[in-house]
Amino acid sequence: MTTWLDTVAGIVGPRHLITDPDTLAAACLDWRGRYRGRAQAIARPGSTAEVAALVRACVAAGAPIVPQGGNTSHCGAATPDDSGRALIIQLHRMQALRAVDADNNTLTAEAGCTLAQVQDAAAGVGRLFPLSLASEGSCQIGGNLATNAGGVAVLRYGPMRELTLGLEAVLPDGSVLDSLSGLRKNNTGYDLKQLLIGAEGTLGIITAATLKLFPAPEATATALVEVSNPADALALLHALQARFGDRLTAFELISGLCLQLLARHLPDARPPFMPPWCVLLELNDGGSEAVLNQALAEALCALRPQADAVLARHARERAQLWTLREQISEAQKRDGPSIKHDIAVPLSQLAGFIERADAALQQAFPACRVVCFGHVGDGNLHYNVSYTRPGNVDLFDDEPAVNALVYDLVYAHGGTLSAEHGIGQLKRDWLRRYLPPANLAAMRAVKQALDPLGLMNPGKVL
Known part of the structure; x- marks a missing residue:
């Protein structure tokens, strides 16, 4: 008797239908262990046609579909529910670079390509794909698109929404949306790709994308600079933007507690100094690197003459400085669990939010720790809370109260509860609390129109 999984095996081949319990268990656990x-089972298709056939088979069997890329989600967006009915569709095999058009500054990649592979392909033709994340060696382009990933260069280049020109995706009925255009101007009706970007696999499975490339910078200058507080960091940001314009590519805020955790848990990422706050900033430009470094050094001497600062003298020192920023999450993970917030507020409200949220948390949970860092250049903070109780025990019992306190202040300051990590399972109920009813109704209408059976990554976002 032919079973539904026999049909799946017939689509992808028996080797690419995975039912091994250990492999399944790993795919059913999110990166944070939450x-x-x-x-x-897990199915690993090798083409868009196979993805479409899998979706049609799931529809016929009434089986939920969970798309999964590098499984680096912070919000449980790629983790199935506990029903045991879902088919996980992993796109690891779909790693073709379908086109690299240096003259058009575009690259078309399949969704299973890692971010690092796309970066390398761009560099191979003298171009830059600017999305940069700590997980770039393992996160996949499909997941980056599904969560509208941001990273450290949004200040200059924008998130995935702004880096994507075209998209190919399998819709919940198994049809293929083919919009892999490399055009900068294309005003032919609804921009359907933007429905899929940031939808976390709830409206379809992204299988390929045409991405923007940029001229590769000839010169880079990187510095770690002490600041007194977040307001001081913002003053430095505005002063550097006035002096360097869009050559200022990254501007990352790092709290002193982040540096302490790095020194405690990751000796290879030991900070060169231990200020109360610091910023990691980077300039990119054409021309001479020596000239750019000299310009940055002169600017910092004029703007922060008394501050501790380290300017990278070569690529190895630049990588060491960026390791500090990229390893904060790992250092905090080693320190113990935390309640994570990926929030954004307008720059004009950022310092006030941090001050008020810190004070409110200290009043409610006197011994709590706030690990604050992030992409302050675009208003995105990773604002993480731990030790609400002695020894950090029963932390997640306090999560609803902590979230309500933090999110209420975020929205009071004109912000959002999700800047770049998405909604997933983690923030689904909070979205209903803060999003206007008309917005939620429109989202549900789109979901119902495209996925009337509710099989596409159920339990996420809505």
């Missing part, structure tokens, strides 16, 4: 689900 969410664990169950699934019938």
